[in-house]
Amino acid sequence: MNILVFTKRVPATQEEELRLLGDGNSVDLSKLPFKVNDWDNYSVEEAVRIVEKTGGAVTAISIGDAESDEVLRRAIAMGAKDGFLVDAGKVLHDPNARATVALNFLKKEGIAFDAIFTGVQSEDDQFASVGGILAGKLGLPYSTMVIGIDAFEPDHIIARRELEGGLQERIKVKVPCVLSIQSGINEPRYVSIMGVRKASKVERKVFKAAVYEEGVPSRIEVVKWVYPEKKGGAVMLAGELESVCKDLLGILKEKGVYQ
Amino acid sequence: MSYALIVAEVRRGVFEERNLDAIGLCSLLDKESCLLIPEGAYDINDKLVNVVAKVDAEEMVFLNPLNMVSILDKVIEKRGKPDVIIFTHSSSGTECASYMAGRFDLPVITDVSGFDKEGGFFMKSYYSDKIFGQFRQAGDGTYVITVRSGSFKEFVVEKSVSAAVETISGITISEERNFIEYVEEETTEVDITKADFLLSVGRGIGNKDEIEDFMELADMLKAVLSGSRPVIDKMWLPKARQVGTSGKTVKPKVYLAMGISGAFQHIAGMKDSDCIIAVNKDPEAPIFQYAHFGVIADAMKLRDKMKVVLKG
Ligand SMILES: Cc1cc2nc3c(=O)[nH]c(=O)nc-3n(C[C@H](O)[C@H](O)[C@H](O)COP(=O)(O)OP(=O)(O)OC[C@H]3O[C@@H](n4cnc5c(N)ncnc54)[C@H](O)[C@@H]3O)c2cc1C
């Protein structure tokens, strides 16, 4: 099996205060640490595991700026054979635009594959759409929320996809296909700094995205970025940790869950 | 004809409540509404939409992006192109929405949680709700939306007359992706939905070694330990203890969340708890917007101090 895996470099925002620039024209990402998109970590691992069984190769592809090379090195350290950077030079929020760049790239470079894996969603854009749009444009069968691959045969895959509330559906998908991989499908292998350094020795190819931007639509536009609307908000308990703990116990008693 | 097409979600014969959010958005958009739904008897108020279009297919054939292409072709043949196609932001909703956007070359905005009538734009979450983008389509024509559950239900209006019923038949069923069976989660040790008091931990606790001490605190407080998805993904806790859209929906008297940011998939599973207490070291964590009480603190420090206080 030859599997292409899309992997994206994203800012880690969980513990950071995000600031808007201008009148909400952009979000200031300049001081944030960056990392691999969590979902893509799982999909790289899944692809590598399959290829370890079936033979073939995993190719990691990232659309982004030169810094995205980092996630390609990481994928190679996990077992991908090649890393392709499609250097976009500008931020593409529209999932249609990202999927179209990917499509044009695959077509123009004549890249062959049995399956394409993406993550379910990117942590920053959260569109959960690039995989589906790409599949639609390629006219290939698609599934998202893939939480288990039970069989990988030359002509089909048996997969489990997650629905809501713990329910799953088992499906049969013809190969070639596009699958978006859900977090928790496996336990991604640990990647050491040494491993990533070693992976740097494998050449990564850089492609200038401008070539693939022909017909790339901007189908949606951002009016501006805003902070979330403040809802009621919580009553904040402040002070010494000990007194906060006592306050908390008071609340638990009042609610009748602790005596 | 100008109308909004709402693709309904039904699972094992149940009309999912989140469909109401799609219907609610449709009222805000002031469009004639057409609810697309597989053949079957569902418990629906037929005054909530203008038209119900029944598709001659079972639910698992219907909620399949490959078949949805053919279904849409038939709908367009019959009624013309919709102005907007609305899906729910769920497993099958996002799957079909993105696939339709690719196949029919349509703009798509997902996880929509607000609509500004004057500006004509949709609110879409970024960075797990820390920022929102105001989006609209560039140009004209049909566009695709997925709606965050809980966002628009309140805008549903009952009409004076029942919906007209239409049928969509003769769809092509794809051979390229087929449903085999539903797989249920195994029943397990604990049922977190029965607990009065949940102590819930998130990725913010850092690593698996911390679990034991949280378990100990839970025991001391007579609480049941649950977690957010990453905690379950990393196998720090078993799947049965996951709170959220792809885990369990819980409604305890007290939900004490430690090191959980408050992504909507998590919030959806616990927002109806009587009392929500959030402990997070980030003052901007979205969970504080849903909590009744909040503490800005390190979860481990608070845990350890709590134990000392309880023992003392
Ligand atoms: C289809 C789908 C289904 C999903 N279903 C679910 C679901 O059922 N349930 C669910 O929970 N998620 C679900 N998710 C994932 C969801 O989108 C979020 O990724 C997830 O909820 C984040 O979990 P978290 O808050 O534990 O982690 P993070 O978002 O990483 O947040 C960690 C928090 O811990 C805080 N923190 C860090 N260190 C400390 C410390 N020392 N002390 C205190 N606080 C600290 C940080 O400030 C941060 O707010 C789903 C996603 C998708 C796409």
Ligand SMILES: Nc1ncnc2c1ncn2[C@@H]1O[C@H](COP(=O)(O)O)[C@@H](O)[C@H]1O
């Ligand atoms: N710029 C990008 N480079 C590589 N992969 C991407 C990019 N954008 C999206 N993807 C892939 O598409 C998935 C879904 O992204 P999204 O539709 O933005 O939520 C991600 O998990 C990635 O696998």
